[in-house]
Amino acid sequence: MxxxxxxxxxxxxxxxxxxxxxxxxxxxxxxxxxxxxxxxxxxxxxxxxxxxxxxxxxxxxxxxxxxxxxxxxxxxxxxxxxxxxxxxxxxxxxxxxxxxxDQADYRDDILRLLFVCCHPDLPATQQIALALRIVSGLSVRQIARAFLVNEKAMEQRITRAKARVAAAGVPFDTPAPAERAERLETVLAMIYLVFNEGYSASGGEIEARQPLCNEAIRLARLILRMYPAEPEVMGLTALMLLQHARSAARFDQNGSIILLDMQDRGLWNPKMITEGLALVDKAFRHRRPGPYQLQAAIAALHARAARPEDTDWREIDVLYAMLEEITDSPVVTLNRAVAVSKAYGLDQALALIEPLAERLDGYFNYHGVRGAFLQQQGRADEARTAFNRAIALAGSAAEADHIRSHLDSLEKVAANAG
Amino acid sequence: MLYAILCYSNEDEVMAWSKAEDDAVMERLQGVIGRVAQQGRLGPTARLLPTTSATTLRKGKSEPLVMDGPFAETKEQLLGFYIIDCEKLEDAHDFARELTEANHAPGSYEIRPVGFFQQGVVTDGSAVATLPAQRTAAE
Known part of the structure; x- marks a missing residue:
């Protein structure tokens, strides 16, 4: 051996x-x-x-x-x-x-270990780096590669983070139930950050950053083993599995994003989907829906649709409405509008996002989504204005490229018409 | 005679394998089972998804209870299993509930999604454990 x-x-x-x-x-x-x-x-x-x-x-x-x-x-x-x-x-x-x-000791120990990595003084990137180093045991080189910085810079970042944690003192008491729930919530948020570091990668970064998705799923399963009856832990695990299941279908050969509608669903990972669907069903039995469960349930409806046109958009709209109530986030409303446009039409979708104009004016995706609605309504000039605004606000080359492809299709339609 | 081979291992460790390692193990296993399958001696093969996706239906004095997590008792022994195709977890629970009605012996059913499944075919029907008299009757 x-x-x-x-x-x-x-x-x-x-x-x-x-x-x-x-x-x-x-x-x-x-x-x-x-x-x-x-x-x-x-x-x-x-x-x-x-x-x-x-x-x-x-x-x-x-x-x-x-x-x-x-x-x-x-x-x-x-x-x-x-x-x-x-x-x-x-x-x-x-x-x-x-x-x-026994399991109970491990449970509080592991939660504490993850929780010290989430110290509120630490910026998100340091929390993630610390958790990956200490809990997952990734090498500094691996982490540096995932964050696209050199090894020395990452070493320093982790050392600084550790010093801060040490100065803050580690909470060694056995937490009371309310505090345990709070720690759990913080830790889940950090795990989702780790996931998104991997999930948001595009182009040449994908290979280096995607392992973060697997790492986050591993951490979530670890927490779920410790807290087997927490529906939000099931929800987060399911959400990440269902999103990650699509990774082979999400980018074209040039590393540009392929939208859900256009993805080759044959490339989705059936094992991850099966596990994710089981976890969503398991979580909803508790009748205590939370943000992760709702997002996972939405991802589950996409996963269950063999073709885009089989998607249950009305149910997705219902789930987004529940999510809206819990989170009060305009971004959720924006996502809901996409479901509304498919289920009830573009007029209703545009009406839903019109009140967000002020709050989301600086958000690239607001203008992107709005532009797409206007384009589908044949309002080419307004769509072009919205797309140009979106490109100006895009946070990455991949985002900008994606909007540009919309603009190109607008121009093609205009050329054909002319 | 038919034999069931039940696999036990440390889940933490198996899940820490890299994809390449996992693929390599699966390929080696396929080599072993492929041989037996060609001889028509291999029935269904399944690899289960992580225990974190499991629920357990516990038979009680009254209504059976669904609990989160895998079956954890050591006082009871594995006596059999079913593989059923269900759209929703709820459907699998319903089926397990029907089983409890048909079999009142105390115990549990662990319900776990299957990640890898191979139908398999056992060509020699006489391999099934039936009485010789029943076998003759069937022929």
Whole structure:
């Protein structure tokens, strides 16, 4: 059993649990991480010899804890020697650990580990980088690649983030239910940020950034395992699976976005869709809809439609209306307008977004969507104005290209008519 | 005789595999099962999606209860399984509820989506565990 790939998978799988438990023990991120590294090094020597332990996470926690203690003693030049049984690598250290560390301990430990990465003083990009480094165990090089910065800059960013977290102090109390719910919400938001870092990539960035989507899904499943009855955790996991399922169909050869209507649905990942659909159904049984569940349910209706024309736009409109009530976001209304245009017609859709003109005037997609409605109504001049405004506000080349393709089709129609 | 082979493993670890590793394992497995399939000895094969997508229908004294998560008791043993095509999770729950009505023995049904499925065909019908007398009657 000295297949290194197997051991790597075991380390990656055990990492969140093990680092989280070590953080509770040492109350310091760096010490916890170093202790975990040391435990992995010892595992590389021991496991091929003795065979893999029954519970790798428990083994790594125990050995990491001893290694961390040794390190602390060395640093402080402690003179007294600890009892032999604490110093040596035990043959089967996990025995008692498994009983003592039940799922509930892991649950709060892992939530805490993720929660310290979401410290409100940290900008979103630092939260994500920290979580990817500490919880997922991605290397600084991998993270730097995903964020399109050089390794040194990322190293500094992570070091600064860690220093801030250390200065802020880690919350070590066992959280009360209300606080636990709050932590959970913060952590879910951070996981979705990780996902969107990957999902929003286009063009040449896709290859480097898309792994972030898988990482986010892995984190969400981890949280779901700990909180199996939380419908919003199911919702977020489902949402990411259903969105990520389309990734092979979302871009053309040049890396330009292909809209949902135009995507080759045969390229969608059926496994992710199946898992996502099951999770949406599972979540809605709780009758406590939240923003992630509603967005996932909308994605599920798209996933269930074999062809674009099979899409249940009326149901999507209902779900967006519920989402509107919860979030009070004009962007949600804008998305709802697309469903309304398909279900009830362009007049109603335009009427729905007209009141948003002021609030969304600086938002590229508002003008893009509005332009598309006007274009479909044959109001070419107004559409052109809206598209030009959208291009001026576009945040990326891919966004601008996408609007430009609308403009091109306008020009073609005009040329044919003329 | 028909045998069911039930696969148990550490889900965390299997899910930490890269796509390339996962593909390689699936390909090696296909090599093994392909041989048996050619001999007409392989029935349905399924790989289940993560336990996080599971629900469990628990038979109780009154109405059976649907709970989130996989079956977690160790006091009970796996005695069989069904594979059913359902549009909605709810339909699978309904089917499991009907099963509880037909079989009052206490226990649970774990309902888990299937990620990989191969129909398979067992060509020798006599492989099924029936009494010799029933077999003759069927022929």
């Amino acid at each position: 000295n297949d290194p790939a197997w051991m790597d998978a075991a380390f990656a799988a055990a990492r969140p649990k093990a680092v989280a438990a070590l953080l509770r023990y040492f109350r310091d991120l760096d010490t916890a991480e170093e202790a975990f590294q040391e435990a992995c090094l010892r595992a590389l020597r021991k496991w091929p010899e003795n065979g893999p332990p029954r519970d790798p996470a428990a083994w790594l926690i125990m050995v990491g804890r001893n290694a961390g203690l040794d390190g602390k003693r060395r640093d402080k030049r402690f003179t007294e020697l600890p009892p032999e049984h604490q110093l040596s690598d035990l043959d089967d250290p996990e025995g008692g650990m498994v009983d003592r560390l």
